[in-house]
Amino acid sequence: MRMNKDFEISVAPMMDWTDRHCRYFHRLISPHAKLYTEMVTAGALIHGDAARFLRFDKAEHPVALQLGGSDEAPLARSAEMGAAHGYDEINLNCGCPSDRVQSGSFGACLMNEPAHVAACIGAMIDAVDIPVTVKCRIGIDKEDSFEFLDRFVGTIADKGCKTFIIHARSAWLKGLSPKENRDVPPLNYARVHEVKEKYPELRIILNGGVTQMTRIEEAEGLDGVMIGREAYQNPYWLAEVERKIFGNHEVLGRDKIARAMIPYIERQAAEFDTPVKSITRHMMGLYHHQPGAKHWRRALSNYPYEDGAGSEVIEKAIADKDAAVKVHADARKE
Numbered sequence: 001m002r003m004n005k006d007f008e009i010s011v012a013p014m015m016d017w018t019d020r021h022c023r024y025f026h027r028l029i030s031p032h033a034k035l036y037t038e039m040v041t042a043g044a045l046i047h048g049d050a051a052r053f054l055r056f057d058k059a060e061h062p063v064a065l066q067l068g069g070s071d072e073a074p075l076a077r078s079a080e081m082g083a084a085h086g087y088d089e090i091n092l093n094c095g096c097p098s099d100r101v102q103s104g105s106f107g108a109c110l111m112n113e114p115a116h117v118a119a120c121i122g123a124m125i126d127a128v129d130i131p132v133t134v135k136c137r138i139g140i141d142k143e144d145s146f147e148f149l150d151r152f153v154g155t156i157a158d159k160g161c162k163t164f165i166i167h168a169r170s171a172w173l174k175g176l177s178p179k180e181n182r183d184v185p186p187l188n189y190a191r192v193h194e195v196k197e198k199y200p201e202l203r204i205i206l207n208g209g210v211t212q213m214t215r216i217e218e219a220e221g222l223d224g225v226m227i228g229r230e231a232y233q234n235p236y237w238l239a240e241v242e243r244k245i246f247g248n249h250e251v252l253g254r255d256k257i258a259r260a261m262i263p264y265i266e267r268q269a270a271e272f273d274t275p276v277k278s279i280t281r282h283m284m285g286l287y288h289h290q291p292g293a294k295h296w297r298r299a300l301s302n303y304p305y306e307d308g309a310g311s312e313v314i315e316k317a318i319a320d321k322d323a324a325v326k327v328h329a330d331a332r333k334e
């Protein structure tokens, strides 16, 4: 694969999924991927428990904070808080179609207001010394022309934003749930390439439907891909990506990754009283498509929920998985 030097792999911001525990787990599998937080609204950061929202482990670097919002001053203030906390990048969500987000007039509907987004981005850039980036769609509703996307990207790039992560499908603000809108309408990678052709000086990252190496190859000429659901549901795929994109052959095997979570689970319990289930829920997909996967998932759906459960659930789940694999292997020998 002949990717641009500095080709970037990232794991997408995903609400309820990419919390700090999930990101720590992903980092063990993928030393090179950039990791994104779940979206945090500027209002929640400023008026809520900022320390809790912003908490991350230093192993997570490089890690980007995704913000939601549509007002300059709170976004600039939130960006400042993120930078002061040690984040490597601040990203503005201009791609989420959910009703809750629309009623706050941010997310994907911001694509209708490029000048306003540009003002917000300008204020955020002035507030911090780290990169401020935008995550958007290729269009919204009937506005799916190149001209629409071009106007959005061009107006914001004029304010100094150098990186755009583009989910290669339009957002439909009416008639589809956000979940449905992640598979419909069809992906249009060519549109993302058109943006790169017009703005070769910008970093353009492709998002949407990147679930296998051939999809990453389709991003040749771009500056990277952002992987969403596949990274969550089949996290060990990130190990293959490490090998093929970064030439990193040192990634630990699945069992070692699982065991490397044990000290983390113990540290989180000691420092923050974190229940083990809050961490293991992100590890369900570790053995995706591997022998014993069903037993691993079953174990993680049960043991962490028992009273007094702690880090021992990892060894118990590995043992259940291995026992199932052995029974299967013995049966085949007979």
Ligand SMILES: Cc1cc2nc3c(=O)[nH]c(=O)nc-3n(C[C@H](O)[C@H](O)[C@H](O)COP(=O)(O)O)c2cc1C
Binding pocket: 012, 013, 014, 015, 016, 017, 038, 039, 066, 093, 094, 095, 096, 135, 167, 182, 207, 208, 209, 210, 226, 227, 228, 229, 230
């Ligand atoms: C459970 C879930 C939560 C999501 N939350 C966010 C979010 O907070 N911010 C955001 O920009 N996108 C969010 N997304 C969209 C993803 O970042 C990504 O753009 C989308 O899933 C398409 O990529 P994929 O096909 O690789 O999954 C979410 C997606 C999922 C599945």
